[in-house]
Amino acid sequence: MAHINIVRTLTFVLAFLFVTSCSISGVAKRVADIPMGSVVIKEATFSQRILPNGLTVIFKKRDELPLVSGNLYIAGGYAVGNCGIPGLGGFTLSQMREGGTKNYSPDDLDKFLDDNAASLETSQGEDFSSLSFSGLSQDFSKIIEIFSEAVLSPRFDEKRLLLSKHLMVDEISRRKDDADTIASLAFSFVTYGKGSIWYDPVTTQSLSKINQSAVRDYYKGAISPKGAYLIVSGNIDEEDFFTKVEKLFSGWADAPSGCLVKPQTTELKTVPSNDNRSTIYLVNRDFAQSAINIGHVGHKLTDLDVYKMSLFNRAFGSGSFDSLLFKEIRDKRGLAYGVSGGISATKNRGAFIVSLATKSNTVPEALSAVNSVLKDVLTNGFSKDSIEGAVRASNQAFVFKFEDPVFAVSRPALIKLSGLPADYDQRFQEETTALKNSNLKDFSNEIISLNKVIGVVVGKITGLELLEKLDSSLYRVCELNFTEVPSFNKCY
Amino acid sequence: MNADRNSRNYSMMFVQYLNFRYLYLLCLNLIGTCTFVSSVFAVPEDYASLIHGIKKVTLDNGFRVIIAERHDAPVFNAQLWVKVGSVDELQGKSGAAHLLEHMAFKGTEDIGTKDFSKERELLEMEDQLIEEYHKHPVADTKKRLDQVLEELELVWTNGEFTKLFEQRGAKGLNAATSSDYTMYTINLPASELEFWLFMESERLIRPVFRQFYKELQVVHEERRMRTDDDPSGKLYEALLGSAYWGHPYQAPTIGWKSDLNNLKREDAKYLHTKYYRPDNMVAVIVGDVDSERLIRLANDYFGRIPKVDKPIESRPVPLAAQSGERVIKVKFKAEPEFLIGYHKPTYPDPQSAHLSLLYSILDEGRSSPFQKILVQEKKVASSIYTTEAPGERYDPLFIIGGTPSPGISTEKLISEIDSLLKSMEVSTQMLDAAKKRIKVQILSGLSSNPGLASYLGKRDVIYGDWMDLFKELEQVENTTVEDIKLVIKKYLISENRTITMIDSD
Numbered sequence: 002m003a004h005i006n007i008v009r010t011l012t013f014v015l016a017f018l019f020v021t022s023c024s025i026s027g028v029a030k031r032v033a034d035i036p037m038g039s040v041v042i043k044e045a046t047f048s049q050r051i052l053p054n055g056l057t058v059i060f061k062k063r064d065e066l067p068l069v070s071g072n073l074y075i076a077g078g079y080a081v082g083n084c085g086i087p088g089l090g091g092f093t094l095s096q097m098r099e100g101g102t103k104n105y106s107p108d109d110l111d112k113f114l115d116d117n118a119a120s121l122e123t124s125q126g127e128d129f130s131s132l133s134f135s136g137l138s139q140d141f142s143k144i145i146e147i148f149s150e151a152v153l154s155p156r157f158d159e160k161r162l163l164l165s166k167h168l169m170v171d172e173i174s175r176r177k178d179d180a181d182t183i184a185s186l187a188f189s190f191v192t193y194g195k196g197s198i199w200y201d202p203v204t205t206q207s208l209s210k211i212n213q214s215a216v217r218d219y220y221k222g223a224i225s226p227k228g229a230y231l232i233v234s235g236n237i238d239e240e241d242f243f244t245k246v247e248k249l250f251s252g253w254a255d256a257p258s259g260c261l262v263k264p265q266t267t268e269l270k271t272v273p274s275n276d277n278r279s280t281i282y283l284v285n286r287d288f289a290q291s292a293i294n295i296g297h298v299g300h301k302l303t304d305l306d307v308y309k310m311s312l313f314n315r316a317f318g319s320g321s322f323d324s325l326l327f328k329e330i331r332d333k334r335g336l337a338y339g340v341s342g343g344i345s346a347t348k349n350r351g352a353f354i355v356s357l358a359t360k361s362n363t364v365p366e367a368l369s370a371v372n373s374v375l376k377d378v379l380t381n382g383f384s385k386d387s388i389e390g391a392v393r394a395s396n397q398a399f400v401f402k403f404e405d406p407v408f409a410v411s412r413p414a415l416i417k418l419s420g421l422p423a424d425y426d427q428r429f430q431e432e433t434t435a436l437k438n439s440n441l442k443d444f445s446n447e448i449i450s451l452n453k454v455i456g457v458v459v460g461k462i463t464g465l466e467l468l469e470k471l472d473s474s475l476y477r478v479c480e481l482n483f484t485e486v487p488s489f490n491k492c493y
Numbered sequence: 494m495n496a497d498r499n500s501r502n503y504s505m506m507f508v509q510y511l512n513f514r515y516l517y518l519l520c521l522n523l524i525g526t527c528t529f530v531s532s533v534f535a536v537p538e539d540y541a542s543l544i545h546g547i548k549k550v551t552l553d554n555g556f557r558v559i560i561a562e563r564h565d566a567p568v569f570n571a572q573l574w575v576k577v578g579s580v581d582e583l584q585g586k587s588g589a590a591h592l593l594e595h596m597a598f599k600g601t602e603d604i605g606t607k608d609f610s611k612e613r614e615l616l617e618m619e620d621q622l623i624e625e626y627h628k629h630p631v632a633d634t635k636k637r638l639d640q641v642l643e644e645l646e647l648v649w650t651n652g653e654f655t656k657l658f659e660q661r662g663a664k665g666l667n668a669a670t671s672s673d674y675t676m677y678t679i680n681l682p683a684s685e686l687e688f689w690l691f692m693e694s695e696r697l698i699r700p701v702f703r704q705f706y707k708e709l710q711v712v713h714e715e716r717r718m719r720t721d722d723d724p725s726g727k728l729y730e731a732l733l734g735s736a737y738w739g740h741p742y743q744a745p746t747i748g749w750k751s752d753l754n755n756l757k758r759e760d761a762k763y764l765h766t767k768y769y770r771p772d773n774m775v776a777v778i779v780g781d782v783d784s785e786r787l788i789r790l791a792n793d794y795f796g797r798i799p800k801v802d803k804p805i806e807s808r809p810v811p812l813a814a815q816s817g818e819r820v821i822k823v824k825f826k827a828e829p830e831f832l833i834g835y836h837k838p839t840y841p842d843p844q845s846a847h848l849s850l851l852y853s854i855l856d857e858g859r860s861s862p863f864q865k866i867l868v869q870e871k872k873v874a875s876s877i878y879t880t881e882a883p884g885e886r887y888d889p890l891f892i893i894g895g896t897p898s899p900g901i902s903t904e905k906l907i908s909e910i911d912s913l914l915k916s917m918e919v920s921t922q923m924l925d926a927a928k929k930r931i932k933v934q935i936l937s938g939l940s941s942n943p944g945l946a947s948y949l950g951k952r953d954v955i956y957g958d959w960m961d962l963f964k965e966l967e968q969v970e971n972t973t974v975e976d977i978k979l980v981i982k983k984y985l986i987s988e989n990r991t992i993t994m995i996d997s998d
Contacts, residue, residue, distance in 0.1 A: 027793050029691050031603065032657055038684025040567035066936050067539055108860065115858030116926040118933035137933060164869055171828070171875035171899055178724055178827040287826060290717035322598075322655035322666070332651045335710035338718055358718060390660055397662025400682050404566045404664075405941070 040400050045409040048239060054253055056226040058246050061234040061410045069144070069235025070135035072411065073152060074418055076228035078128045079198070080349045084219050084260035086210045088203030092165070093219045094123040094130050099165055100158040102150035107161045110147065119144050121151060127347050129418040130223070138236040142245065149249035152224070157216050166208055173205060173485065180358065183284055183483055184292035184459045190487050191282050191455060192298055192352065199350060204485045218260045225255045230414035234407040279476050280492075281368065281456040283464050284483045291361045291460025295342075295371055296354035297453040302346040302420045308432035309444045314343035316383050316391040316441070318355065323390055325383070329374050330357060336367050344448055348420035353449055361460045365470035368456060372475075379449060382442025392437040396430050457481075468493045537966065539932065543939050547949070549959065550788050554800035555772025558791045559949050559959060561779040563942060567683040569780025570942035573693055574954035577768035578673040580741035580810075580886060586760045588748020591670040592712055593761040596702040597677065598668070600654040601695045605703060612648045615641055616703065620758055623706065627755070649703060658692065661685045665943070670746055673884035674954050678943060683781040687790055693776070694794040697769060705758045716747045724827040725894075728993045732832045733883060735821050736890060736991040740813050742883050770801040777950040779942040813888050818987040822996035831903045831994040833910070834890035835984050837881075840956070846968035847976045848891055848984065852879040853927035854919065854977065855893075862917055863910075873901045873909050885955055890991075891984060903994045914985050919977045931969055935962075 029035045047061045079090045098121050101107035114121060119136030134148045176182045186202055193199040231250070233242065318326030318341050330340040342355035359367045383391075403409035416425050458467065464478040471478070480490035543561075550558045582589050602609045622638045658666050664680040681689055720726035730745050737743035748756070776795065778787060813836055838844050856863045856879040867874040877895035897906040938944040953959040 027790075028797065029687070032688070032691065035688045035691055037661060037688075038682070040682045040684050042567065065542055066940055068933070068936055068940065111859040111865075115860045115930070116922070118926070118930040135937070137929075164872070167872065167898070168868075168875055171896065174899065175828050175896075180722060289721040290714065321659060322652055323659050328652055331711060332704075335707040336714070338711050338715040359714060360717060390656060394659040394662065397660065397682060398664050400566065400568055400662065401664045401680065404568050404680070406565050409566075 037397070042400055042403050045403065045406060045412075047410045048243070050243060050247070052226070052247065052251055054226040054251065054255065055228060056250055056253065057230045057414070058243065058250070059230065059232045059410055059414070060239055060242050061232075061407055062236075062239060063234045063406065064236045067138050067236050068135065069138040069141045069233065069237055070407070071133065071145075071148070071231060071233035071235075073132045073148075074230045074232070074411075074414055075130045075132075075224055076128075076418055077223055077225075078126050078130055080127050080347070081223060082261035083198065083201065084215060084222075086215055087201040087207040089211060089215060089219050090130070090223065091125040092169075092203075092211055093216045093223070094125045094132070095165060096157050096162055096216055097132065097151050097155040097220070097224075098123050100161045101156040102147065103154035103156065104150060105147060106156070107158050110151075113143070113147065117143075121148060127349070128420065141235065141237045141242075145245055145249060153250070153253050155220065157213055157220075159213055162211075162213060162216065166211060169203060169208055170205060173203060173208075177286075177484075180286065180288045180290065180292035180459045181356075183286065184294045184356075184457050187282060187284055187459065187481055187483055187487060188294040188296070188354070188457045191457065191481070192296075195487075206485075222257050222261045225257065226250070226253045227255050228418075230411075230418075232407070232411050232414065234410070277452055278474070279372075279451070279454050279456065281458055281467065281471075281476055281478045282481045283462070283467060283478055284457070284459040284481050285463055286459055286461065286483075288460050289360065290358050291364050291458055291462065292356075292358045293364065293367060293371075293456065293458050294354060294356050295368070295454060295456040296352055297450065297455060299344060299351035299353045299448055300346060301351050302348055305344070305346055305351070305448075306444065307421060307425065308429065309436065309441060310344050310346065311429075312388070312391055312395060312433060312436055313441055313444060313448075315395055316387050317378065318342035321391070321394065323387075323394070325374050325378065325387070326355065326357075326371075329370055330367065334366070334370060336363055336370065342371075361462045364458055364460060364462060364467065368458075368471065368476075372451075375449060375451060375454070378445045379442070379451065382440030382445060385438075385440070388440060389437055392433055395433050399430055402426065459483075464491070464493045537963065539936060540939070540963070543945070547959075548784050548788075549953075550791065552771065552792060552796045554796060554798055555770075556791075556795045556798060557775040557953060558788065558795065559775060559777045559953060560782065560784045560787055561777075561945055561949070562782060562784055563779060563945075564781050567781045568680055568942070569683055569686065569778055569782050570678065570680050570946050571689050571693070572679075572777045572943070572946045572950045573677040573697075574775050574777065574950040575675045575769055576673075576773045576954045577675055577764060578671050578884065578886075579744055579746040580672050580884065581764065581768060582741070582744065583760075583763070585752055586756065587744035587752040588712065588746075589756060589760040589764055590675060591746055591748065592705075592708065592756060593702075593764050594668045594670045594675050594677075595708050595712065596705065596761055597696055597700065598655055599703045599708070600701055602699045602701055604657065604695070605650055605653045605701065607648050607650060609701070612645065612701070612703070615645050615648065616701075616758070619645065619706070623757060645703075651704075654692075654696070661688050671884060672742055672746055673886045674951070676947075676950065678946075680943070686778075686782055686787065690790050690794040694798065697774075697795075698798055700765065702758050702761055702765075705761070709753060709756060712747070713750075713753060716750065716753065719747060720745065721750075724825055724830050724995050725832075727823050727825055728830060728832045728894075728995065729882070731821050731823050731993040732834050732890070732892075732991055735819050735993065736815065736834045736836070737813055738815075740811055740887070742813065742887060742889075746883075767805065770805075771795065771798045772801065773805065775950055775953045777946040777953070779946040779949075810887055814989075815991070816988060819991040821991070821993045823993055824996050826997050827995050828896065829903050829995055829997070830896050831894065831907065831992060833893045833907065833990055833992050834882075835892075835986075835990045836888055837891045837980075837984050839885050839888050840961070840965055840968075843968045843971075844976075844980050844983075846965060847972050847980045848881075849931065849965075850924065850927045850969060850972050851891075851977055851980060852881070853930050854923050855879050857927070857930055862913060866913060867906070867909060871909060872898050873906050874898060877910075907992065911987070914981060917981075919974050919981075921974055924972065924974055924977060928969060928972075932966075935966070 047059050049059045051057050083089045101110050117136060117140050119140060121134050123132045132152060134144055136144045189200040315321050316324060318324040326340050326342050330336050336359045337357040340357035345352050345354060355371050464480045468478045477492055479492035482488045482490050546562060548560045577590055579590050599605055606612045618641050622634055626634045626638060662682045666679045668677045720730055734743055837848050855861060863877045867877055875896045875898050880892045881889050882892055883889060897903050939948060948962055949959040952961045
């Protein structure tokens with residue numbers, strides 16, 4: 002009989018337990034023990050055709066769910082003008098949905114969409130307008146037919162137009178209930194000036210000029226297939242899709258009308274200051290929390306290094322917990338729940354803006370804190386740690402631009418419509434990495450001028466109260482009356 | 494239906510049969526067990542391609558992990574759901590669950606500090622001085638408190654925890670607290686799975702509630718933004734406060750201002766100790782991950798959270814019923830606005846599903862009765878909507894909200910709503926359309942990683958089984974016109990409601 006070698010057995014058991022425990026306890030002790038990885042971004046696959054009228058049609062097959070959706074991006078946006086009637090562009094877009102089509106009255110259109118869980122929506126931004134649809138893929142034929150009618154032959158029903166105007170009156174009256182809305186409008190007013198297309202909110206007076214004729218005129222000039230993109234994805238047959246779209250949209254002709262005017266970009270010099278003090282425009286309202294916007298007009302997108310802009314925004318204050326603004330205003334001082342800042346630029350205009358909200362008696366501290374952050378960036382630039390962190394974060398997060406397969410496919414179109422360079426995505430990581438040893442001090446000084454900075458404060462504080470708590474050698478305060486039509490009051 | 498669709502139906506059903514008709518037990522290693530749990534409930538065909546392949550694992554310590562692989566893009570969404578919300582707060586400590594959520598971003602014993610042992614002493618001193626100052630607010634105590642804070646500032650490395658996430662490519666790092674639960678969410682590149690597991694488990698095991706009193710100031714600002722200056726927020730707070738007498742749903746999740754002024758670090762610690770335990774949490778990961786690897790790592794990282802054997806002590810919660818209308822006018826300078834809240838049952842009562850359909854019938858789409866009659870034809874409303882709040886663990890409210898048209902009083906609009914509810918005919922066609930809309934909404938929600946993770950996580954943390962989504966859908970599908978008529982008669986009555994409205998006079 003073989004003897005069991007106790008020592009050998011014990012050694013084996015102990016060794017087994019040791020090895021097992023090592024493989025089981027694979028827990029890192031520190032973050033640094035877990036190497037940072039990288040991912041391979043797959044190129045988006047899609048099919049594309051360009052129609053003779055200039056419309057680019059893109060299709061992405063997705064068969065995970067029985068759904069279909071599409072976006073039509075039309076070049077232009079409200080930057081192409083508004084025929085002299087504020088808000089006409091956005092209103093016209095809304096009526097392409099609300100007002101029915103050639104073959105569908107507004108009620109019939111509503112019923113079809115609601116009964117079939119489909120949607121048709123519109124919106125207008127500065128650089129482009131968009132119309133979108135969604136629904137079940139089994140209903141695609143009907144949905145795309147209705148969608149094409151909304152684009153090519155909207156009815157602009159009179160009754161619905163009047164209803165929409167009626168509803169807008171209420172919307173206008175509610176602006177004064179929100180400090181952020183007032184601050185945003187007031188900032189545009191003092192920055193661009195009354196009459197500029199960049200300060201052109203709808204008022205009850207301008208609303209009275211909107212009618213069927215104005216809407217039709219705007220539609221004729223602004224809704225064109227030239228430079229437009231139709232991007233559709235869903236669980237439908239590709240060939241069938243292109244056949245239907247070509248049939249429905251080939252007849253869409255470009256017929257520009259003359260009512261659109263080019264946008265103006267004016268820098269307002271109201272209430273001129275005789276000295277170098279920054280002006281704070283104050284709207285005195287009974288809010289527990291004051292909304293603050295600080296900044297000035299800046300460069301257009303085409304005049305900026307877009308990669309430096311992206312890195313600056315991340316490091317300075319746009320959506321990052323690690324940004325200078327967030328760390329100073331929220332983390333260190335606890336002054337605000339939300340704070341953001343950076344460059345906002347389009348093909349036509351640009352601005353540098355910081356926005357935050359804080360209780361009224363800490364407004365002076367918040368203004369001073371923002372001022373000191375600005376001074377620090379202009380004098381010293383960003384720290385090495387800050388820039389390296391922002392570069393790393395930007396590059397690691399780059400993959401999220403392609404997270405949604407449909408959005409990934411839409412990116413080239415959106416990049417073109419926005420005025421970014423066509424190879425923006427291709428160059429992004431390389432260009433961003435190349436900035437890792439810079440401190441962006443020169444760039445910061447190109448885009449921020451302390452002597453141009455103005456502020457808007459909307460809150461429960463008077464001009465004198467505010468000035469008492471600020472350094473009067475650096476600031477002056479001007480009161481702004483903000484009803485539907487703003488006007489300047491006195492300065493201190 | 495074409496032939497292709499029919500054959501796909503058959504193969505899908507077969508797959509469902511294999512995966513969901515049997516209970517599987519799988520021992521992964523000596524430490525933990527994982528179970529693939531099936532339900533005897535059949536997944537509807539439209540969801541099958543999405544749901545097939547979802548795995549749920551329960552670790553030895555009770556921690557649950559749900560995984561759905563999707564390989565469209567090299568990213569994943571990870572959510573941690575904890576079954577603790579404002580309903581679990583002690584009297585006088587409203588806002589503590591939300592503040593605890595804020596604390597979860599402040600780091601751990603290693604992250605966010607240069608010297609934890611020194612910091613720990615200073616934090617204890619801070620707590621003592623705060624206690625002292627609350628009792629006797631004298632200048633000397635304040636001065637000592639400021640000194641301790643100055644020393645703490647030297648030890649803290651502000652924002653280190655969130656910075657680490659961002660540098661790994663995090664997108665949408667966020668969290669939310671509701672009446673019922675707390676949820677943490679993040680999107681990361683697929684290469685950072687172990688990093689997420691490390692960070693998430695570390696902040697569960699070794700959190701440090703630093704910068705508590707400064708963060709309280711931030712929460713006060715958040716309250717001003719969401720409630721004090723917002724007419725809708727004020728109405729909502731008044732609605733819950735008046736509809737839920739003596740019920741934990743009464744307190745706002747952000748906290749009453751007076752409670753916030755008195756919150757202490759120990760209040761957040763109390764909730765953390767009691768509720769942030771492995772059997773009270775579920776992690777959901779959706780995206781470009783390998784399930785096997787993830788399960789192994791989950792065992793390593795989440796498996797080390799100590800098990801707690803004693804069940805959570807629950808307190809009795811009264812019924813939220815009321816037997817008479819309550820009308821609250823909220824004095825506030827703003828345009829007219831209102832909310833009406835009717836008490837309703839929660840899931841699994843099938844009438845909850847009937848009422849879900851009623852939301853859609855009443856208000857969804859421009860051809861719905863509310864939109865068509867009140868907004869378009871009679872022009873008594875500028876806006877009107879239906880919703881449900883504040884939660885699902887207890888009976889919530891069926892809410893109708895809106896704004897009257899210029900020149901129309903709130904009372905007039907409410908009276909029009911009452912008339913409409915009494916006279917409205919509900920047809921089979923309206924009901925079928927509502928069922929279709931709910932289905933499409935859910936399908937659309939499931940199509941994104943965070944959307945799918947939310948559906949799975951919420952149901953699993955509240956009901957213990959993510960598959961409850963389909964049980965609810967079955968209730969929706971089985972609803973008849975008579976069911977709808979019955980719930981209107983039973984619940985949407987004045988004796989069962991609370992109205993709050995803005996009074997700007």
